[in-house]
Amino acid sequence: MSATQHRVVIVGGGFAGLTAAQKLRKAPVHVTLIDRCNYHLFQPLLYQVATGSLSPANIAAPLRNILKRQKNTQVLLAEVIGVDTVNRRVVLSDGSVDYDTLIVATGASHQYFGHDNWEKFAPGLKTIEDATHMRRRILLAFEAAEREPDQQKLRAWMTFVIVGGGPTGVELAGALGEIANDTLRNDFRNINPSEARIILVEGTDRILPPYPPSLSESAKKMVEHLGVTVRTGALVTDVKEESVTIREGDKVEEIPTRTVLWAAGVLGSPLGRIVAEATGAQLDKAGRVIVQPDLTVSGHPEIFVLGDLANFSHQTGKPLPGVAQPAIQEGRYVGDAIARRLRGAPIQPFNYKDRGNLATIGRAAAVADLNWLRLSGIPAWLIWIFIHLANIVQFQSRLLVLLQWAWLYISYDRSARLITGDNPLPLDL
């Protein structure tokens, strides 16, 4: 790096940050990509790790490997705990890095709407560790049921409640339905896994609320076909170790369950607040940073916020959805904008092109809203498969994922259903 070279620091190696880094490949800048993890995670398939059909490494590619040939870029495994806008420096838990331009793209997690104590009983799904933890919870519930003599307790072990009817919740519910009906068939001697009760709880009046109503209806039929009970207009009012309480209008019901999976709400990562405090930027209610039309922070043209952490509402009046597409487009835009700025070229405001939405429910079951075309069932499923395979970063992973999906399709077997982590025994019966 020459001493005079423009230093771009990117915090977060998700879709937004990684794309920005790659876009800067040929720019006259020195890029430092900082992440707490040593890999880029293909989050759209994380639910498949949580439900035992893929291994973590299939959807996680080492950042260093992706960027190894990009000579102007350095990867740093580190945690950012502060931003010093005066000295233009990000503060790490063990050091600091100077920047000329800063890109913050640390994403978002779920939120428990002020009830953080629910997290312990209702884990979310954002990281590899979340996924293996969720997998473990699901599999241990069946193991505990197999050994439970008390019928009432058994029923609670065999009841799975998924909170949130967005794509993640729907995908989890569908996969759980397949696990109970097909994957675990014949696995147990005392219980019949297909008797599991799977409940998908959604606060609004339909699942997949951002989709056209007809596709929400298709998705509902598909998950119901897998044995999932859909409860719309239902709000979770309490989560405890052995139950979840939901309210539908005036009706309050406490459902005994040992497994609540959380896929609701959005909460910007903590760095959003740090950036807001350092720059005076506004946060929205979900803790996302409200950005300018060019994705910078008001008054700080040298700081960009993008991906799930950004609230960009200039196009539709509503923030863009927290999925891969806007993040990738924002990453491209910002990489390009930085290069243009350095050569004095004009910069247009960011313009999101919505190419549609896809969600999968199970084998040969998906919904696709391509704006000009709405599909459900097998055609949507094939598009879903194609788009996801095409977007996985590493060639080898594509082959491995394809092979495992083919196997799953033929055999109904989910071979990655390992209970890992700290010794889970004795089971909490």
Next chain:
Amino acid sequence: MSATQHRVVIVGGGFAGLTAAQKLRKAPVHVTLIDRCNYHLFQPLLYQVATGSLSPANIAAPLRNILKRQKNTQVLLAEVIGVDTVNRRVVLSDGSVDYDTLIVATGASHQYFGHDNWEKFAPGLKTIEDATHMRRRILLAFEAAEREPDQQKLRAWMTFVIVGGGPTGVELAGALGEIANDTLRNDFRNINPSEARIILVEGTDRILPPYPPSLSESAKKMVEHLGVTVRTGALVTDVKEESVTIREGDKVEEIPTRTVLWAAGVLGSPLGRIVAEATGAQLDKAGRVIVQPDLTVSGHPEIFVLGDLANFSHQTGKPLPGVAQPAIQEGRYVGDAIARRLRGAPIQPFNYKDRGNLATIGRAAAVADLNWLRLSGIPAWLIWIFIHLANIVQFQSRLLVLLQWAWLYISYDRSARLITGDNPLPLDL
């Protein structure tokens, strides 16, 4: 299960226990297989998980899935904490199970020769968790080196010491050599991974001591070719957070290192002592149960001990090696012996047929001692690949492993090099 059916309880779902269960498929018995894990682990490839070329699920198959069609068999996820020989009952941490015949096959781990405090700094490799922990340690060492300004500390991060020159140690050393020389090439900006110092420490006068001396010599040349320093006749006298001390004859040397991997010694699992106390059986110095020629415990024809936990010395005067082959043969023998007993047929003593030994060092580098034929290099490597693929339990895993090996061969890339587990940051610089 009919009330009068003979109840066989098998503790441990490794090669010995699983094979015994499968052998009893058609016997008029009810089998209960108890394990703390929900999977059978193909331990010979565990080092490949620790070194990032395979995912855990590739070498672990759910026990329930393997045995789902074996109607006389039930799998129990539980931990055995005692054996009540009077009432013929194994005591679980959360219940108990009655047996008519008991098979104990809970394996062995490494041992630290009375220095259990070394384990913290020098982890061993027996479980999936061990493997992901070791992988994390190896990868974090390079990450820490990349960020270490102090040259002396950097050197300690870049020094890897493997203790134990048996197959596991040799395989780990070879894989580390390839990681440093090939896999991580171009990954870093401040360090050159190929400058890593990899030291393989063995107490006897040659690595792979059970092999013919000519093959030990071949193996030594092959690991040295990968940049590994082999120190034979070297005993570890101390392990601390930042160094390992070894003694060669009168010469004592303290080697600064942050990564010590332990692959030495054998220690029978705790259930060995429990069985010994309950039955009066003798333990050897390694904590293994000394068994009769028919693998039963003296005075208890209804209790078999097999696999790595057994010391069977009736053939050669020495215990059988702690590898898959004896365990599988013992499992078959015991399954068969139980069936024969029930129909009143005579039982011959166990007779181990040694089909040879195989160890791999790296790409196109292995040694094979097939008793009638000794091979090294590519022929041994091809045999190694064939035998390992053929013995992996699940068809899908065979395909996945083959695909990943082919990819590794072509690209030198180890895609499963994820740092997972609790947040490792800040790096301990």
